Amino acid sequence: MKSPSFTVASLADRIRTQRGVLGLTQAALANSVGVSRKFIVDLESGKETVALGLVLRVLKRLGFEEPGLRIINDRGSEIAEDFRETLEAKDFEFALRLISEYSTESLAEGRPLLAQSPELEDSQYQVALAAITKWIASQTNMPVPQWAADIARPSEPVFLSEKLYPVGEKMKELIRAETPPELQELNVWIRQRSLGTA
Structure with a gap:
């Protein structure tokens, strides 16, 4: 079974979806990770110039684990x-x-x-x-x-x-x-x- 292709847009979509599942606003997520709301907006819109280290902090906060960005046990x-x-x-x-x-x-x-x-x-x-x-x-x-x-x-x-x-x-x-x-x-x-x- 072939896994779905991984793109910046698909990552942005998964981050936006998981933030919604957790009931977090963009501002609340930004505050909990220590980044600006603009950073979260850029990340969720698929902007490719966001800093990887900060992206990893956001992913960890949302409950993703590597590899493959699977959701940690729900x-x-x-x-x-x-x-x-x-x-x-x-x-x-x-x-x-x-x-x-x-x-x-x-x-x-x-x-x-x-x-x-x-x-x-x-x-x-x-x-x-x-x-x-x-x-x-x-x-x-x-x-x-x-x-x-x-x-x-x-x-x-x-x-x-x-x-x-x-x-x-x-x-x-x-x-x-x-x-x-x-x-x-x-x-x-x-x-x-x-x-x-x-």
Whole structure:
């Protein structure tokens, strides 16, 4: 099977596409790499005079690896699938563990790994993952993926631990006191230490 030809235009297109997948503006990408927005504009338009060293920094930031500029393992899709399967099986204990893993891996990567909506049938987990994604974006100084920015605040508070056992009012008060503001904004209540930041 013959691989597609590699051109400056095809590279520019892949960079522009991947930037969009990650929810980055040209300015945000430029800022995170330490280049000007004009450099990103030139790169995405296929200008052949851009400096190779800077191009490599942009490619690394977007998650490309050499050789062949393959996307590094799309961990976000794997995480979304893990949540779908776990929630379909109603394994809420493991789902809470997945939240911790998602947070920890995203912080280590320096960006929210769920760049696309996980499309869960469980609306509480959908809004909780949006809230956690917003928190991760805040912690890593990255833009909030559009799907998480668009999620609506539910009228009822979301305490995911209640899917396992009843949560008393004193415990709810403690959880509320230790919930990050990004989660509170979406009426989601999870203690920051439960997000697996250690």
